[in-house]
Amino acid sequence: MNATPLNMDRTREYRAWARRSLPWLLGLLLTGALAALLYSAGTASRDHDKALNEQRSSLEVIALVRQFDATSARAETTLARYVISMDVDTGRLFQSQLRAAASQLRRMAFVTRRSGWQQDNVEQLAQAFGRRSKTLNDVALRTTYDQKMAALSHFHAAGKAPEVARIAALLDTISDAEQQRLKERSLAVSLAGDRTERAGQTSRLLGLALLVSILFAIWIAQFALAERRAARRLAEDEGERADRLEAAVAQRTTELRDANERLKQEASEREAAESHLRQMHKMEAVGQLTGGIAHDFNNMLAVVVGGLELARRKLRLSPEEANRHIDNAIEGANRASALTRRLLAFARSEPLLPTMVDPDTLVSGMGDLIDRTIGDQIAVELRHRSGGWHVFVDQHQMENAILNLCVNARDAMDGRGTLTIETGQAVLGAGEVGECSAGDYATLTVRDNGCGMTPEIMARVFEPFFTTKPVGKGTGLGLSQIFGFVRQSQGEIRVESEVGRGTAIHIYLPRQTMVEAEGLRQSAAAPQEDTRHPPTRILVVEDDPRVLNQTLAAIAELGHLPLSCDHPSKVVRLLANHGDIGLIVSDVLMPDMTGPEMIRALPAAFRHIPVLFVTGYAGDISDAEAFGGHEVLRKPYTLAGLSRALSTALSEQRQSGTAAAAE
Structure with a gap:
């Protein structure tokens, strides 16, 4: 009797517990379902965003490939124009376009840095482009120093170089790979969108479940309704954002089309302006050349003509004086010949005649000549620190280079100041100074305390015909000739200058070892064959x-x-x-x-x-x-x-x- 009421009580307690627990259980189940739905939706959204980002990355790589191909093609076209016209500005435009292509290549490497399957192709493209750039720069350098036929020949050979086909093949490989990857990423975007859509459908089904469960738990139904409203607002925001993005893309497309039309018009106008500018530069170069060189030649011809005329007058009455005038005429002719050799050496048309030279001895022997050339108002300091190191150079060209540097220093100091000529030793690593290879170098420094140069003038100091002197006072070939001589001697030249504090010109020439010097001495001392011949x-x-x-x-x-x-x-x-x-x-x-x-x-x-x-x-x-x-x-x-x-x-x-x- 007592057990029955106890069992009934327990049953009622169990049912009451079940009625109290059921809403909680339903809430936990619904909460778990909501959590799973939110996680799935978040994952789908992240996958969708990731796929979109990868899609944009592929599009950027494809665009960079096309830009690089177009820029490098423009650079080679510009180089062809430069080789034909030998215009300095066209050469600078070629260098600018080549640097732009290299920048685009670096951007491509940066974009593909996380794409292991693409890195090898980009690295090979960079190596091939590096070799191609070196070839094109060599053609440009030959053109810069007036080796037009050699430059044309190298440019023609460069057009058939294997790097051309290699670069084209690598560009096609990279582009095709990105196109294939783009298809895969587009499919990933589509799949991520489908997952998002399924998540939305599941959300709606869950909303229906929440409506049914509102009979058991009103607060659960209210929570579900709030979730639905939030999801709807999110969808509306996404729709509005997509509409704004589409409008922005359309506006940008219109702007790019207008910009392209403007670029075409500017290109046409620039081509006409470049043609006019080339003619102006050509006439300016001819004017500078004739203004300075004709002055020197006229002086030398005056010595020759005057000396011969005086010799003819004195030939009978004073043979010794006539011989002296003839010697002066010969000296003037030799100076004119030396001027042509300097011009041809600058143009790299005349081969050098190198010999073993001790820089200290050479500078010491030029002391009197330098003093007479620059005047008494300039103090000359000679510092001999080469320590017996020798160089293998054309002594005549070396003397001309030193004398030209001293004259430039005199003009920079306006005839008053201190001129220092210093020899020395330097042990350089590869590429430490210009294009010098690793090894021992004898140095020559000419330093003045004159007006100095601005960075703009320093950037153009080795350009042919560039001078800051008045017409007739200089041809603009002095430093250019020195540059050509130093490069022909396998050396390097460096300029240091500061406005108001003076200028220092440093010349680095490879050291000639004593073993090589002994070999040269033995060759020079070899017995010579008798060259006397009967009348022929x-x-x-x-x-x-x-x-x-x-x-x-x-x-x-x-x-x-x-x-x-x-x-x-x-x-x-x-x-x-x-x-x-x-x-x-x-x-x-x-x-x-x-x-x-x-x-x-x-x-x-x-x-x-x-x-x-x-x-x-x-x-x-x-x-x-x-x-x-x-x-x-x-x-x-x-x-x-x-x-x-x-x-x-x-x-x-x-x-x-x-x-x-x-x-």
Whole structure:
């Protein structure tokens, strides 16, 4: 009896507990469901955002590939224009475009830094572009120093270089890979959107469940309704944001289209302006060149003409004074010849004649010359610190470089101040100074306490024809000639300057070791073959009658028998009529055909006759293949120089005859 009421009480307590616990259980279940839904929605949203970001990254890489391809193509086009026009501004535009392409390549590497599957392609592209840039810069450098034909040849060869195809292939590989990745990421965006949509559908179903459960727990239903309102507001905000983004994209597209039209118009106007500017620069360069060089040449010609005229007047009454005037005329002619050599050395058309030089001895020997050149108001300090290190350079060009630097320092100090010339030693690492390789270098520093230079002037100090001096006071070739000489000598030049505090020019030249010096001394001390030759019948081919008469007289003075020929077309007939001709002396540039072309066209019966070419264009001398290995003599020449050249050419004939007899 007692057990029954107890069991009933327990049943009622259980049911009451169940009624009290049911809302909590439903709430926990619904809360868990809501948490799972929110987590799924958040994950879907993050995946969607991640997919969108990756999609944008792929689009950026594809855009960078196209920009890099276009920029590098424009750079090569600009280089072609620079090689043809040799315009300095076009060269700078090429360098700017090449740097822009390199910047785009670095941006591409940064964007793909987390894409392991793309990094190797980008690294290979960077290496190929680096090699391509070096090739193009070499073409530009040759163009800058007036090696137009060599630059055209290298540019033509560069167009067929394997790096071109390699870069194009790598760009296609990167672009195709990103296109494929873009498809995958677009699919990921679509899948993430589907997950978000499913999450929305689940949310609506859960809302229905909350409406049903409101019969059991009103607060749960209110919570569900609040969630639905929040989700709706979020969807509306996303929709509004998408609408704003679409409008912004449309506006930006319109702006880009307008900007593209403006760029096309500006490009057309710039091309016309560049054509006009090139003409202006060409005329300005010619004016500067003629203004300075003509002044120097006129001075030298005045010495030559005046000396010869005075010598003619004094020839009978005062032979000694006539000889002195002739010596002055010869000195003036030698100075004019030296000026042409400096100009040709600047243009890298004349080969250097290097010898072993001790910088300390060279500077000491120039002391008096420097004092006379810069005047008494400037104190000169010589500091010898090279410690016996030698360099292998053209001594004449080295002296000209030092003298030019001293003259520039004098002008910078306005004729008053202190000039310091210091030699020294330096041990450089690779690339520490300019393009110098690692090793020992002898240094030469010319320092003044003059007005100094601004950064803008320092940036242009080595440009040909650039000068801050008035017209007629300088050609703008001094430092350019020094730059060409130092580079030809495998050295480097560096400028330090500050406005109001002076300028220092540092020249670094490779040290010549004692072992190499001993080898050179032994070569110089080797016994020389006897170069004396009996009188020889020599055929002289020269189209200029004055030069022809002078050459005939000089050869006769040396004891040989000259025979004149004023046109290359007469050579074969003269050779056939004079079987005793033992040497042909020919000018290089003549009407209808050049000297080398004339020699190559000779019949086989006359090809054994030795040849001596004479030329006034020093650029010819460096092209040994064009002369077929024959001796070349440069105008103007002295009787001693002509005698040595004739002996060398006739010695070749004797050696050839000896070899033929031995066979």
